Amino acid sequence: MELLSSWCSNGSLPKSYVLPPEARPGNLIVPLGKSIPVIDLQGNDRNETIRQILKAGKEFGFFQIINHGVPKDLMDETMKVAEEFHAMSGLDKERECLKDPNGSCKLYTSSYTYPREEFHLWRDALTHPCRPLDQQIQFWPENPTGYREVVGEYSVELWKLSCRILELLCEGLGLSINYFSNELSEAPKIMINHYPPCPEPSLTLGLRKHRDPNIITILHQGQINGLQVFKDGLWIAVQPVPHAFVVNIGYLLQIISNGKLNGAEHRVVTNSRDARTTVSFFVYPSDECLIGPAKALVNASNPAIYKPFKFADFYIASYVKPDKEALKELIYKVPGVGSTVVPLDGVANGRPPDPARQAVLPSRLERSATPVNVEDQQVVKRSRGESDEVMDIGVEAILGKQVGGVMPSDEGDVYQGTVVRANPSFRDMLMGGLSDGHKISLILDLDVDIQEEDVKFSMVNGTPAICFSDRFAVLASDVNEIEIREEELRLGEHGVSDAPSVEDEVGEGLVDIGNVQEDSMVARKVGGEENRVVLRGSGLKMLGIGSNKISTEDDQGVTDNVAVTDVVIQEPVTLNADAHTTVRIVERGADLAHKKGVGRRSASGLTEVAVKGIPHVGGTRGGGRVRNQVRRKQITCQPSRVGLDDWVGNMDRELEESGRSDEIPSVGDVDQILIAGDNVQWRENGSFDRNSKQ
């Protein structure tokens, strides 16, 4: 295989470099990563530095460091020899890399697995071990002149820096300070990546989405953009900061921290103008090293998510002979389980829940602890390229706040959501129980392969949970939100066995159920910290308010109005001052998006929405995906005391008056409106306290 730099200037992108559509970077304009924290290692307050590092490691899995102590001249010289190396002829480079009969110094193009790759990547790479230096340096390239001297000195400095960062991480995690000072960090490597200018940057990548299969990586990325981090369904560019290092948490450290730190996925995009050379310092364990959650981080309430494995086995399944399934099998306690999911304990294999645990169940939960058969249950697990029918199936559970960020990973089959915190409404739901006929779909955080499983609601580790067959469970405390809709909702007098009726959920008299048809609606208002009103469905005839007017703001900051004509909250809702309130609007129907004056929405999906009368806070977030022509929007705001009827204008009238009556959205455009807040009250009935009803 010929190195890319030997032929890339011929001006065209060979077919074998054109990635399948879902893996292409497409539009390369992504938000620059102001949000990837830049941390000053010379800050006076060590505890504060540790706090920042931990926070960044959890939230992003990435941070940049400045004032790190590595001399700037050395960074510049290293970059220079790195660039000079890749500027040499292919033959010269190959000759320089043949010094070790064991082949420890590797030169390749695209990836290790070039011959087996379906698609190639736009990069060349040189990598070699760097410790102990006196045993390795003899195998490194001797040319360009000064390579060994400069990169040798650089690797010593980077080794010191990596030890320092690991110590800070240990302190933050609560591990002994020298936790990694052993075979866990025994085999660091230098890698010099080179991404020549690319004729078609939107069709290919320098590196595909990946997690680093190591402990930490310290990257000198020079001055050219290219690195992007995947967070909450969006790509964030890591903006070069002069003489900063980019540090990222490797997958192994995610595992050792038992999921406390995030081995974030990232990729490299190319550009058509500038060649980009980067120098990575990878902290790797020895091949035989056993990797698993640190004992100090595992206890009854934080059970180990991963099981111990030998590093070499992991590396083979990750890189040498990539096999996703084998990898899952190897690292997860229960095959196919992601980090938000725990292995079943007590409910596995059909065993009943531990009686000691049951004893502490509230009475309603005991009822729902009875296995529930969920017919025709479908979970959000889609394979690549399939259109998404989330909205067509009965129940939707959304893990994490980033509902709009939910999107398939371009590696195939997972939807991403961020699990944020415990959600009382989910517990309530569990306590209320579900009955036959409910359909459920979940959006889970990681690669959890769940299809056609038996779902039971039960207790795991003392916490309500959804258990999938006998394999694993999602804890209530990991679920941020769940909505339930029955296909054929039986309301009130029809009753739903074992489940709270809608009236029960929303409180008496709040919703006109007279007009509810099949496939229609559930209105939920659930107590606890996150009160929530959900009205969904089409064909609802609401009383009280004729139409709601909601102004939207798209990525370009354009505001406009959307009339919500078919889903209206019957009774005015008061969003109280100081309450943290979220409004989500889900619309159905592509035509709505194209109606001028109804609001230009980004086709990317998640758009922040401002509700008239409520101060708009925060900026617009792009991202997400149009899914089966369903768009989601979300706002978060701190409302002053504003009633729903304050947002309500008469959109229809306004549009009519301005001669735009054809733009009045038709009934059916709005699929769902959801208001969630710390303190959402029904105006007439006062605060709804679900607990008092139980």
Ligand SMILES: O=C(O)CCC(=O)C(=O)O
């Ligand atoms: O070159 C870069 O910006 C990142 C390289 C990287 O992610 C890697 O080598 O694993």
Ligand SMILES: [Fe+2]
């Ligand atoms: Fe990487």
